[in-house]
Amino acid sequence: MLIISIRVKLALVLENLVKDNDDMPGHLARRFQQIAVAVFHAEVEQAGYDLTPVQYAALAAISTNPGIDQVTLAGLIAYDRTTITGVVDRLVQKGLLVRNASTRDRRARELQITDEGRKTLSGVAPVVEAAQELMLRGLTAAEGDELLRLLRKAIAAGNELSRAPLREVPEAGKSKPVT
């Protein structure tokens, strides 16, 4: 009887305490990302490629910054360095990257895209582009732009709150994308 009474009270309290999922930024963020990933996979696979979102991001970043080390790569695309280890593993496995010990710093591994990687990247880039459009298909162009603007602003304010914040590439005359 007493227990039931407590239960009733708590249930009534909870009813007012727990918000609807649709009012939770965190829930909406996860849902949107979930859809984004599903669209990415569907489009990329349908085009005959086997590449995950993070693999694409890493490949593109290395293409633009040849010889980059893994920590810098992680900062550039805002992934945790421990995650990048496995991602690079799989890209090397697929023959899209090579990973060599750096001569300047023997702790570091220099990442280079292979010809195969370049071919894959140029083939898949338009597909990825199309997938990005698909994610916003429910919005008008203006709304899509506004969504991106608001996301960028919220992300900028929260950048340091995650373990994997975005980091600008530090080095100056770093690299031309061409050998």
Added chain:
Amino acid sequence: MLIISIRVKLALVLENLVKDNDDMPGHLARRFQQIAVAVFHAEVEQAGYDLTPVQYAALAAISTNPGIDQVTLAGLIAYDRTTITGVVDRLVQKGLLVRNASTRDRRARELQITDEGRKTLSGVAPVVEAAQELMLRGLTAAEGDELLRLLRKAIAAGNELSRAPLREVPEAGKSKPVT
């Protein structure tokens, strides 16, 4: 020589083909969610609780819909049913839930929140609420509302594109939250 030439051409093509990450909805979606999860974890842990975002969502949904089965739960919070198996495992492990075979349908498991679960939920709900605010701290109130509106709209249009779409709870006179 020939190879170098191909490499140069591809690199030039790639430069125009690969978009900046900041223009990719998918990238921004992941970053925002990454920050959202980090904020959630930090706030919840700081308040002395050990609960992940999906565990919170599941606990709240079961509290509102006692006796729900796992597939319905998954649809209600838009998670994949195979993911929910593990999530429920861990909530049962922590003593926040009980999972019993249903008498109506012996394939199904009926989920009930425990008193311990109710206590945890009522304690952590305000913390989760605060975390949701924190995620939007870079935005004005109006911008925050607009972001949520645009996310809801984009998600509604893409709902069926993921393997785990949101599903309304079907049954009619389903349940009062009180025993």
Added chain:
DNA sequence: TACTGATAATCAGCATACTGATCAATATTG
């Protein structure tokens, strides 16, 4: 130069998320 602290990469361990398969039980249909 020996010492101290920082850094690049990796690893172990845990918790999502997904695809595709299996198993048991239920629903549907000829």
Added chain:
DNA sequence: CAATATTGATCAGTATGCTGATTATCAGTA
């Protein structure tokens, strides 16, 4: 009723993502 299809839960396998630890190396300093 029997055959078939569907459904709820789980499992195997793969890939993120994270925390915290370890190892090798580098950088700065007493």
